[in-house]
Amino acid sequence: MIKTLSQRLLGPVTLVLLALTFWLGLWVTPPDKVQGNLARLLYVHPAIAWVALYVSFGTAAIASALYLWKRTRSVVMDRVAHCAMEVSTVFIILTLITGSIWGRPTWGVWWAWDARLTSTAILGLFELAYLALRRANDDPELRARRSAVFAIIAAVNVPIIHFSVDWWNTLHQGATVFTENGNLLVHGIMLWTLFLSLFAFTLLFFWLLRARYRVEVLRAQRYDVALDEALAQRRREGVH
Amino acid sequence: MGYVAAGYAFAFGGLGLYALSIWWRGRRARR
Numbered sequence: 001m002i003k004t005l006s007q008r009l010l011g012p013v014t015l016v017l018l019a020l021t022f023w024l025g026l027w028v029t030p031p032d033k034v035q036g037n038l039a040r041l042l043y044v045h046p047a048i049a050w051v052a053l054y055v056s057f058g059t060a061a062i063a064s065a066l067y068l069w070k071r072t073r074s075v076v077m078d079r080v081a082h083c084a085m086e087v088s089t090v091f092i093i094l095t096l097i098t099g100s101i102w103g104r105p106t107w108g109v110w111w112a113w114d115a116r117l118t119s120t121a122i123l124g125l126f127e128l129a130y131l132a133l134r135r136a137n138d139d140p141e142l143r144a145r146r147s148a149v150f151a152i153i154a155a156v157n158v159p160i161i162h163f164s165v166d167w168w169n170t171l172h173q174g175a176t177v178f179t180e181n182g183n184l185l186v187h188g189i190m191l192w193t194l195f196l197s198l199f200a201f202t203l204l205f206f207w208l209l210r211a212r213y214r215v216e217v218l219r220a221q222r223y224d225v226a227l228d229e230a231l232a233q234r235r236r237e238g239v240h
Numbered sequence: 241m242g243y244v245a246a247g248y249a250f251a252f253g254g255l256g257l258y259a260l261s262i263w264w265r266g267r268r269a270r271r
Binding site: 018022041045087093105208211212218 | 243
């Protein structure tokens with residue numbers, strides 16, 4: 001396979017930006033006036049949640065919708081949906097873990113049945129159910145169609161998660177970076193590190209998705225070869 | 241600082257392990 005320059009650069013650039021986020025987040029940015037060093041989790045938790053909810057799950061939901069639409073239906077869409085959903089599941093688990101680590105010292109509890117936390121956990125369960133559903137059926141077309149419908153149903157949860165901090169009185173904070181008037185609440189190196197983390201983790205998603213997709217293609221090729229060999233074997237048995 | 245270290249360890253470590261699992265599955269599929 002001929003790799004384009006962007007494909008070749010994706011991995012190294014992602015690793016450099018993640019290393020930069022790590023360094024800036026832990027050593028360069030100053031402690032926050034209110035939260036102290038705990039604010040350093042700002043460069044990890046929101047970026048992971050952003051990828052889990054919007055980038056990764058969004059990709060899976062759009063690919064599922066494109067699969068269900070006859071004009072764009074293809075095995076590629078089904079594979080993209082599957083792979084993006086798997087990546088999203090990992091990110092959502094890490095969102096809950098890093099959020100919990102932040103919650104313990106700031107709220108005093110590891111977990112609260114807060115609207116934002118609960119709706120995020122429900123989406124995580126939907127994603128695990130999606131992955132289980134894919135394993136429950138061997139017919140590729142039926143599996144793809146059922147999974148796509150399930151992903152669309154699960155997508156209803158995303159706006160609920162997004163607006164949960166506005167709709168209910170939540171322990172989880174509301175919009176932190178921008179005020180309602182669009183004014184910035186975070187400044188300087190803290191703001192740039194926050195944006196860098198969002199960009200770096202988004203690139204990581206695309207890198208992981210591409211790698212995961214290639215595994216799926218390799219598996220499909222291997223399955224085809226195994227099927228051809230089994231058919232050839234049966235034909236030989238028929239000759240004798 | 242212990243909570244911060246734990247947060248970074250889970251975030252970067254977890255994603256690293258997941259990347260490793262993709263690489264491992266790719267290697268198995270190639271065999």
